[in-house]
Amino acid sequence: MTKQKMFLRMITASLVRRRSRMLVALLAIAVGATILSGLVTIYYDVPRQMGAEFRNYGANMILVPSGNDAAFNMDAVEETLGYIKPDQLVGVAPYRYETVRIHEQPIVAAGTDMEGAKATSPYWHINGAWPDAAGDILLGQKVADQLGLKPGDTLTVSYAAEEAEPAAEPKTDAQAGETNRLDAASQAEGQEESGADEAQTTGEDYVPDASLDMMVTGILETGGSEEEYVYLSMEDLNGLTGGSDKLDVVELSVSADQSELKQYGSDIENNVDDVTPRLVKRVTESESTVLTKLQALVFLVTAVVLVLTMICVATTMTAAVTERRKEIGLRKALGASNRSIIGEFMGEGLLLGGVGGLIGAGLGFAFAQAVSMKVFNSSITFQPLLLPVTIVVSVLVAGCACLLPVKSATEVDPAVVLKGE
Amino acid sequence: MSLLELKSISKIYGDLHALDNVSLKVEKGEWVAIMGPSGSGKSTMMNIIGCMDKPTSGQVLLDGVDISKESDRNLTAIRRDKIGLIFQQFHLVNYLTALENVMVAQYYHSVPDEAEAMEALRRVGLADRAKHLPSQLSGGEQQRVCIARALINYPELILADEPTGNLDEANENIVLEIFRQLHAEGTTLVVVTHDPEVGEVAQRTVVLEYGKITREIHNESFEAKTAPALAEARN
Ligand SMILES: Nc1ncnc2c1ncn2[C@@H]1O[C@H](COP(=O)(O)OP(=O)(O)OP(=O)(O)O)[C@@H](O)[C@H]1O
Ligand SMILES: [Mg+2]
Secondary structure: OOHHHHHHHHHHHHHHHOHHHHHHHHHHHHHHHHHHHHHHHHHHHHHHHHHHHHHHOOOOEEEEEOOOOOOEOHHHHHHHHOOOOHHHEEEEEEEEEEEEEEOOEEEEEEEEOHHHHHHHOOOOEEEEOOOOOOOEEEEEHHHHHHHOOOOOOEEEEEEOHHHHHHHOOOOOOOOOOOOOHHHHHHHHHHHHHHHHHHHHHOOOOOOOOEEEEEEEEEEEEOOOHHHHOEEEEHHHHHHHHOOOOOEOEEEEEEOOOHHHHHHHHHHHHHHOOOEEEEEOHHHHHHHHHHHHHHHHHHHHHHHHHHHHHHHHHHHHHHHHHHHOHHHHHHHHHOOOOHHHHHHHHHHHHHHHHHHHHHHHHHHHHHHHHHHHHHHHOOOOOOOOOHHHHHHHHHHHHHHHHHHHHHHHHHOOOHHHHHOOO | OOOEEEEEEEEEEOOEEEEEEEEEEEOOOOEEEEEOOOOOOHHHHHHHHOOOOOOOEEEEEEOOEEHHHOOHHHHHHHHHHHEEEEOOOOOOOOOOOHHHHHHHHHHHHOOOOHHHHHHHHHHOOOHHHOOOOHHHOOHHHHHHHHHHHHHOOOOOEEEEEOOOOOOOHHHHHHHHHHHHHHHHOOOEEEEEOOOHHHHHOOOEEEEEEOOEEEEEEEOOOHHHHHHHHHHHHHO
16 A cells, blocks of 8 residues: 555545544535635626626617607618627617507507517516517507407507608607617607597597508516507518608617727717617616626625634634644654644645535535526526636635644644553 | 663653663663652653653663654654554554554555555454454453554564553453564563563563662573463464
């Protein structure tokens, strides 16, 4: 048997056969390592998670027409997208609002691209299914309640150009510092409703220019004003209203930080004539402050926990050295140099650190996963690098904790401890 | 040249002379018992010979080297290479098996060798207890493990401080029988004891009183006693 093997055999025997004594230290290290790996996992995953989470609050950039008389269509949108890195673009949802009638009721219909809406409004909760074919329609919860419709029902959407006319050019305040799609929508709605009221007050002489039979695929639940609209594909709406392909507002969800987003904004402002970009400030700014604070907190908590771990391990090791003074004296009497004594106690400490670190790395990932599932409702990616890092940090913490106890071990005098009872 | 020579050593604690101007020679292969009342300085002398303590004055020559002047570090090395220690309280590592306890001595001395450690246990009649922890062994068995550990590195000198102090008569006889064998093989033994029976079986008995050697008794019948034991050991 080699010396190294015997060394391992001795330190593992000490840990395994004296496990009840070492359990506290192991537990301390495992808990420390769990917090470390858990928090660091969250720390690294949070920007991603938070990014996605903030994206959940909707788009962070809105495109509106430049000036009151301007209109823009998908060509201008394509031009705009040229200024944004494709891999940062989470989703693009164009919206066109028109007042239509369903069951004789004036209702604002939004034509959009369903895939884009899914990406920019991930918080939308659909009872039923998203529309995915021509003739499919999604009803806001309030509309569905008002009309008594449920998924699977069919309805007829009718449109009169005359009625919608006043809303053809929705006014947007070009000076507004912030805006979002719903502002634009409610402007459109407000104007269109006045038209609708007019139509209603003018009595029964409503004559639709076009109508379309559609099937309800789902009911949209958001808790917000989105529930007051119906959603259909852009093609269906354009078909119904005949010809025009103008857009009222386009929502963009861009995975970029605050400064990049600002840069995109000014690029688009300066280069694309028909379109004015607006940043949804509230979301993007809170995003970075929350992240900074959260990361500082993670650092602080991890550091405190590691210090506590170190104190606990140091206490346990000091007790172990005191308890094992006879054994240390005996080893010295058998010819152990101070170096071997240091090596053996350090070996035990480091092994403890390694095992605790390994356990902690696993538990930490589970912990981070649980937190992520609870808080962000999404699973976390395992950072392979974190396993060695957690183990190395645990070993270092255990090693530092052992320094003083091990030093006192070398001071044991065999002649003194071995005599008498 | 004697294996061990104490040249007028004293060990003084405050104004207590635990050892007072003691001189003693032990030849290679000799079996010496050290006897004396409690507090007479026996353990103090053993610690000095065993390189665990230094005399206040005087010289200790072990194999020609003056160990009274060596650094702690060198003393550790000398102890490891030349001396096998046996204690009254056995002092086994409680989380290691009998076999592993023997291997610890090999580990610090040179390289652990499981087969050789096993052989040493067989020699003290504990082959079937090799995998037991000290807590699973009787006192006599623990002391035999301790002896196996002391002799595993073929030390030139075995120092035993009250090796039978915690044993009953049957176990005492087993231990003495092992000592006889070791002596027959040429190992030098220095045994501290209270027990006249243990003192009698040695070649020479040195009596310490108040830190001084007051008497030396040569055991005339020693050779005669050893012969049958040796014959027995070889059977
Ligand atoms: N470290 C010490 N400090 C002070 N006095 C000591 C120390 N070690 C031993 N003594 C004293 O030295 C004297 C000799 O002690 P020693 O242990 O050698 O006796 P002993 O002959 O082995 O006795 P016993 O048979 O009881 O084991 C005693 O009076 C003891 O009190
Ligand atoms: Mg004594």
